[in-house]
């Protein structure tokens with residue numbers, strides 16, 4: 308089975324030329340980028356105790372500042388996480404002939420693992436916490452936007468020269484939310500102009516804010532902002548909503564309820580307040596997806612388990628028509644998730660620009 312890298316890579320001493328990246332795309336010495344100690348590690352065990360507001364604040368700050376964070380005491384059992392990782396490590400250690408039996412070009416073939424059920428619960432819990440942090444109704448993401456779930460197991464064998472190759476090139480995930488289980492260094496994020504490692508912590512999940520959450524949360528941030536601005540200006544404004552593939556518009560009038568955003572977020576909003584809706588709205592589109600990549604190493608294989616929460620392809624993401632006005636145009640084009648994926652997969656564009664391309668011109 309020459310197609311299976313994990314089988315023949317044990318015997319190679321130099322990187323085969325087909326894997327060597329062009330000079331400008333190589334990680335070079337950056338493979339050993341230092342671990343970023345400031346990526347937040349959030350203890351979800353604190354939620355049941357007194358510090359709920361503090362935990363929510365940490366999550367919102369992490370979503371805005373990093374687009375990535377780790378969670379511990381998250382409710383998925385350590386034993387289950389270890390068993391799942393062992394299962395896949397064993398899988399990749401199988402002899403080529405046995406592995407070959409599981410090979411298929413058909414990506415629609417599926418299987419179900421108990422771990423998927425548990426990780427789904429955690430995903431929805433994290434999404435609900437983000438709802439709470441943004442001041443929107445719980446369960447907001449419990450529809451078509453989170454309907455699809457996939458487990459992607461990446462296996463990176465040791466590499467003779469990691470400076471020439473990348474395990475996965477730099478990208479933002481196109482879906483809604485990704486959860487990664489990892490044991491070995493290799494995952495890096497691009498932060499403040501440089502690559503930095505995401506430390507593998509025992510029994511933690513890395514949570515990645517992905518493109519669709521960035522887009523939806525931007526709208527929701529608008530909505531939260533609009534609530535505030537309504538309270539100030541006593542305007543009546545139509546609010547964009549994205550629900551179940553339907554165009555939904557709800558018109559709200561001041562005074563509206565106090566949102567539950569963390570105080571830092573509120574302060575940021577207030578600090579950047581400018582009369583006129585638009586400037587303020589843009590300055591609050593802060594949830595961002597993290598650009599990340601994976602580097603290899605010479606000594607030890609790395610297996611990562613990625614759970615991807617995706618919208619279904621037909622899911623429509625759009626601002627309500629009612630928000631379109633001369634004074635307050637929408638920030639995003641309305642699109643179906645499949646349109647986004649088409650752009651994302653199109654080699655003519657850089658993947659990282661897909662969100663930008665769907666933004667309407669100012």
Ligand SMILES: O=C(O)CCC(=O)C(=O)O
Pocket residue numbers: 459461475480487489493494599600601611613
């Ligand atoms: O292997 C990892 O840690 C992450 C892989 C990844 O970014 C992806 O599959 O999208």
Ligand SMILES: [Fe+2]
Pocket residue numbers: 478479480599
């Ligand atoms: Fe990724």
